[in-house]
Amino acid sequence: MSSKLNVLLIGAGGVGTIVAYGIDFVGKSNLSIVVRRDYERVKDKGYSIDSVDYGSLSGWKPQKIYSDIDAAADSRTPYNFVVVCTKNLADIVKMEDLVEPVITPEITSIVLMQNGFDLGRPFFTKYPKNVVISGVSHIGSHNHNGSIVQTQNDKSLISYFDNPNLEKSLQEAETKKFISIYSNEKNNCTYFPDAKWYRYRKLVYNATLNTVCALTGVDTGRLELSGGLESLSIPAMHEVIAIAKADDVELPGDVINAVVHSDDGDWFEPSMRVDVKKGNLLELEVILGNLLRVADELQVDAPILTVLYNLLKVVQFRLKESQGMFKLPEKRHVKDKIYK
Amino acid sequence: MSSKLNVLLIGAGGVGTIVAYGIDFVGKSNLSIVVRRDYERVKDKGYSIDSVDYGSLSGWKPQKIYSDIDAAADSRTPYNFVVVCTKNLADIVKMEDLVEPVITPEITSIVLMQNGFDLGRPFFTKYPKNVVISGVSHIGSHNHNGSIVQTQNDKSLISYFDNPNLEKSLQEAETKKFISIYSNEKNNCTYFPDAKWYRYRKLVYNATLNTVCALTGVDTGRLELSGGLESLSIPAMHEVIAIAKADDVELPGDVINAVVHSDDGDWFEPSMRVDVKKGNLLELEVILGNLLRVADELQVDAPILTVLYNLLKVVQFRLKESQGMFKLPEKRHVKDKIYK
Structure with a gap:
């Protein structure tokens, strides 16, 4: 033995x-x-x-x-x-x-x-x-x-x-x-x-650049040129930093600048963007889902991340269907629900 | 003559x-x-x-x-x-x-x-x-x-x-x-x-179902089944209704229900979704851009519509590039800007 x-x-x-x-x-x-x-x-x-x-x-x-x-x-x-x-x-x-x-x-x-x-x-x-x-x-x-x-x-x-x-x-x-x-x-x-600190640090990128690029179909360079970096990803980074802070994790003061410049010189396609392009399922729950559950527990608002998450859940549904994980009937079922 | x-x-x-x-x-x-x-x-x-x-x-x-x-x-x-x-x-x-x-x-x-x-x-x-x-x-x-x-x-x-x-x-x-x-x-x-009333009424659909389906790649039936109708489009409809109200336009109390049920029985792909699929440019400014300019003037918050708009601007950038409206260099230019 x-x-x-x-x-x-x-x-x-x-x-x-x-x-x-x-x-x-x-x-x-x-x-x-x-x-x-x-x-x-x-x-x-x-x-x-x-x-x-x-x-x-x-x-x-x-x-x-x-x-x-x-x-x-x-x-x-x-x-x-x-x-x-x-x-x-x-x-x-x-x-x-x-x-x-x-x-x-x-x-x-x-x-x-x-x-x-x-x-x-x-x-x-x-x-x-x-x-x-x-x-x-x-x-x-x-x-x-x-x-x-x-x-x-x-x-x-x-x-x-x-x-x-x-x-x-x-x-x-x-x-x-x-x-x-x-x-x-x-x-x-x-x-x-400190795993927690390091995982928060990674989310500053993954929750904000991966997700926006996955939804819009661009790399991080095009995201910057199109204005999405500053209108969406950077405000979303502030949401990640605020959740971390409420969770007793202090990220470095220059973390946003470091994250944005980490792709300098490359038209880099983040992994979630590549997954959508290839039709692969997204690691959505462990990136945004878990983060938003913590935000909710700590009562930190994360309006942009929440919209990104809800949109990507729809994308995930589409990817699951395209992988044959379920099949829908030819005729759409009518719900008699009253929507308000 | x-x-x-x-x-x-x-x-x-x-x-x-x-x-x-x-x-x-x-x-x-x-x-x-x-x-x-x-x-x-x-x-x-x-x-x-x-x-x-x-x-x-x-x-x-x-x-x-x-x-x-x-x-x-x-x-x-x-x-x-x-x-x-x-x-x-x-x-x-x-x-x-x-x-x-x-x-x-x-x-x-x-x-x-x-x-x-x-x-x-x-x-x-x-x-x-x-x-x-x-x-x-x-x-x-x-x-x-x-x-x-x-x-x-x-x-x-x-x-x-x-x-x-x-x-x-x-x-x-x-x-x-x-x-x-x-x-x-x-x-x-x-x-x-009343053109204004009617155009607001149309936006209850176009600003909320067109846009979410365009970003996620689904029809309105799949949007409902995946949860996106209730997590995104209906809350966005409430934003449209609030902007209309601030603009002295009262939409009917059952407008949301009427809009959602207007596609009953069909896996309907809204026009903006079809445009993205075909690589056509989006009528984004006249649908969301103009609406959000009015919201801004009337100081009505529209957080979901704003995120949808900023995401679709990135999609529009990509569509313009794919139509050859501009060309980017092979090597990404590095900005020496400090991001905060």
């Missing part, structure tokens, strides 16, 4: 595969992964990876490969870490329910390498004594029909979502333990003490 | 051609038209029309056909009526400037058979002593490569935009004179006493 830690990674696509390889590269874990779409090929031939961090590899496989989470739960020893690298579509699948078969209470630490805000909350309710780790990854990596092409260094900031039922020191130690099995001389993985 | 009235119609497309034919059918006018895109074919072969009102016709021509407005201005006798049936894209071409060559002060009455709100105002400034007539057309008619196919009866409500420099009785008489040269036993053209 190995003294290594048992690690399960869920969602081995563009980003997840590089995270998995990084963990395997360190060599302190028994690494299993869940691969849905590419299961047969990966099981058979392993991964082909072309990586700025690790070079060109072919046929790489972790110790175990599962086609779904239930299969991964057959393992006799509990997982020390379950690392989730899927998209976070909380209006379709709740992450805390998805991972249930592989979580052992008090034992398994859950690592959410995902976009979004306030992701820990539903886990604290469902798994009150488990540590929930926050991973924010700045990486460029894509899955081209099973070939992973990583064009940008795997740079990640690892923190914990502060679980009120657990000591901070325990959560910090567990977070650093995860870093010790993932950080290596090829990637750039560091501890960041 | 004829005792008939001199009439010039600008924009003889799907709707304009049926209006022109209706005027010619009455036979009380010397009718000229301006046709830009189809000029050569119409000059040569006339119009082919398949009409629910007038039957099948081919080779119809009015008395004179011009390729542009300057050519139409060569006429030695002034026009009694200039009937404008073009789209109203006020951010691209100002209608009051476009028609200048064919307007004779104090003589020419200008008939705006166009979508939009508060269309008279710029004309009153530029032509203080001319009558400006409002025509709201409920017609289904399209131009298929020069063939006009009219599928829905030409039903129109004719009023005047109240010019503060002129007597109401004069404006009413002039409006009725226009009806007398246009109304016939085939169409359905009636006098409506």
Whole structure:
């Protein structure tokens, strides 16, 4: 029996595969992964990876490969870490329910390498004594029909979502333990003490530029030239900053300027804009939905973000329909409701 | 020399051609038209029309056909009526400037058979002593490569935009004179006493369903099912009603219910949604822009309509670029501005 830690990674696509390889590269874990779409090929031939961090590899496989989470739960020893690298579509699948078969209470630490805000909350309710780790990854990596092409260094900031039922020191130690099995001389993985601050900082961009570009179909450069940056996104950034402040998070005084200038020189299309263009579902609930729930609890007005959220919910409905998630009748049903 | 009235119609497309034919059918006018895109074919072969009102016709021509407005201005006798049936894209071409060559002060009455709100105002400034007539057309008619196919009866409500420099009785008489040269036993053209009321009534639909559907890419049925009708469009209708009230226009108590149920049974795509889908420019300024200018003057808050307007201005920018109206450099220019 190995003294290594048992690690399960869920969602081995563009980003997840590089995270998995990084963990395997360190060599302190028994690494299993869940691969849905590419299961047969990966099981058979392993991964082909072309990586700025690790070079060109072919046929790489972790110790175990599962086609779904239930299969991964057959393992006799509990997982020390379950690392989730899927998209976070909380209006379709709740992450805390998805991972249930592989979580052992008090034992398994859950690592959410995902976009979004306030992701820990539903886990604290469902798994009150488990540590929930926050991973924010700045990486460029894509899955081209099973070939992973990583064009940008795997740079990640690892923190914990502060679980009120657990000591901070325990959560910090567990977070650093995860870093010790993932950080290596090829990637750039560091501890960041305050997940909440960092997630708010990211929202200054994601809640305001991602969303407006997704609705209007432009990149951030065209958004600036068309006037939308100043009429919509910057006022919306002030709403994010006000919610953060009411939530005891003080963002830097120059955060708006830094965020706007972060795309300097590029006609950059934010990920949510790309998702709409490609017909992919939006990570709307974990970006705007969670933020507006906090705003509501703290009684902070966010009129622009609220309109953006309500508009994007309609877009999400359209995207779900276009993905065949539901079908409408040819003749529209007439509601006898009286509208006021 | 004829005792008939001199009439010039600008924009003889799907709707304009049926209006022109209706005027010619009455036979009380010397009718000229301006046709830009189809000029050569119409000059040569006339119009082919398949009409629910007038039957099948081919080779119809009015008395004179011009390729542009300057050519139409060569006429030695002034026009009694200039009937404008073009789209109203006020951010691209100002209608009051476009028609200048064919307007004779104090003589020419200008008939705006166009979508939009508060269309008279710029004309009153530029032509203080001319009558400006409002025509709201409920017609289904399209131009298929020069063939006009009219599928829905030409039903129109004719009023005047109240010019503060002129007597109401004069404006009413002039409006009725226009009806007398246009109304016939085939169409359905009636006098409506209050253009302002009627244009506000139309905005309850156009400012709130057109706009939200244009931004989200759905029809009004899907808007209802996705929740956007109740989260966005109905609250926006209340904003329209509040602006109208501050502007001394009382809309009926059941207007919202009537507007919502007007599409019962249909998955109806409002015209602005169709425009975005086809890449056509939006009549944004005359629908939302003019309304929000009035709201601003009357100090009525319209937070949802304002966000919709600012978003659609970004969409309009994108549509202009896609139509080749401007070209951006490959490398984005960096502004050294400090954003706050």
